[in-house]
Amino acid sequence: MKKESELNNSLSVLKAAIEATVDGLLVTDKRGKVLCYNQLYVDMWPIPSELLAHASHQAILGYCAGQLRDPEQFLRSIEEIYATLAPESSDVFEFRNGRVFERCAKVKTLEGSDIVLVWSFRDVTERRQGENYKAQLAAIVESSNDAIIVKDLNGFITGWNAAAEELFGYRSSEIIGSSILTLIPPDRLEEEDRIMSLVKSGKRTDHFETVRWRKDEKPIDVSVTISPVKDSAGNIIGASKIVRDITQRKQSLKRIEYLAHYDLLTGLPNRALFTERMRIGIENASRYSFRLALLFVDLDRFKLINDSLGHEIGDKLLKVVAERMQSTVRQADTVSRLGGDEFV
Known part of the structure; x- marks a missing residue:
């Protein structure tokens, strides 16, 4: 009775641990027989309870595969895991409704020669969407015709796109980590101090026109739009600058003014x-x-x-x-x- 009680307690602890995990968990033997699973696994896959109770893992996934974007590839990977019993494998698969799962399979040997497979599934849809958004944003920034510069609150450059490289003559490897003052003529330093004070206080910074320096210290007329950069908590951690070369426009205006007078x-x-x-x-x-x-x-x-x-x-x-x-x-x-x- 004591051993049975200890076994029941151990099983209760194990079940509680499985239910508390952030992943959907399924445990099968080496042939695919379902041994145990947690509720999160059931919630992830629309599987009838009677199917879970009597069917093999392969049959369960075959039942659900139609909801995947590439069901054939997914089922082949499952078969390969059972065939090879590799110690660990993982992959990512996508549902037709856009949900993305990350799957990991680990092969464990119990006391004796019994082998079980522990399957964990994690919903990474939000993470994938965030990665896609960041990738799209990075592509937009990199392909912009305007120079985009990001700096921290201490004035050190942390971001530099291709247009900035073309406008100022510095490669990103040269300028990132340098002070923004590298680009500012001495007679404009007070202007930068005023702008950063506004950014740090969260006040609006209007679009303005000014002069900046290229790598060869040639002055260029530019228009600048500044926006604060915030972290996930809403704290201001820096500023982004969109800089546009207006030298030609300035020269044209001077020429028009000259011809008028x-x-x-x-x-x-x-x-x-x-x-x-x-x-x-x-x-x-x-x-x-x-x-x-x-x-x-x-x-x-x-x-x-x-x-x-x-x-x-x-x-x-x-x-x-x-x-x-x-x-x-x-x-x-x-x-x-x-x-x-x-x-x-």
């Missing part, structure tokens, strides 16, 4: 810029009670030069006149070409 041939202020400067000059003269001199210059017989020597020579003459007039006035004075051969 300067004469393309001589480089002098045109009529529009002259009018604005004259307005400011008149206002200052009135406010501070000083006189303002305005000279209008028209080149005599300029049409004759154009007609006889050609417009190319006429353009050269206008450039020389502009240079000479500019050299005779103070830096604060304005020489403007209004058009044709008319200067002010």
Whole structure:
């Protein structure tokens, strides 16, 4: 009676341990006869209780295989395990509804020569989805046309995509672990301190335009969008930067602004810029009670030069006149070409 009681206690402990595990467990003999299982295993597979009580492991899995994406491969792997009785094997399989299981089979030899197989099944659907999401996110980041940089709260770079490599000239192996200050001109350091203070406090950081340094210390105009990086608990652990090269756009804007205010041939202020400067000059003269001199210059017989020597020579003459007039006035004075051969 004592031995029977001890055996029952041992079985109770074993059953409790099996039920408490986070995996679905099934124990079979070397021919596939079901010896024991836990409730989680039953919950994982829609198996009728009468089938579990009387059928072999192979029959049970054959009953459920139709729900798998690749049932033939799965059943072949089961047969191979029973045929070889390898000490341990594992694989991953997927249901048609998207659930993903990880399976491990371990062969154990009991006292004497009896052999049992312990089958454990774990639902790894969420983990697989998380891995897929991370892989997709990494692919998006790596294929982005914008430079994406991730840094921790101490300002050390922890992430660097291919576009960042192309924009700044640093390979990821060179720059990861370095300070973000490597990319920032000395006169912009206070700007970075202000941004990191906002990130650490959780305050919004607006999109802005600034200047950064390439590896060759060549300045580049960029637009920057900064977002905080948070851990699973919602704590801010760093910041991600999306950096776009706007050098060409800046140059185009400067060119448009130049063409709007300067004469393309001589480089002098045109009529529009002259009018604005004259307005400011008149206002200052009135406010501070000083006189303002305005000279209008028209080149005599300029049409004759154009007609006889050609417009190319006429353009050269206008450039020389502009240079000479500019050299005779103070830096604060304005020489403007209004058009044709008319200067002010």
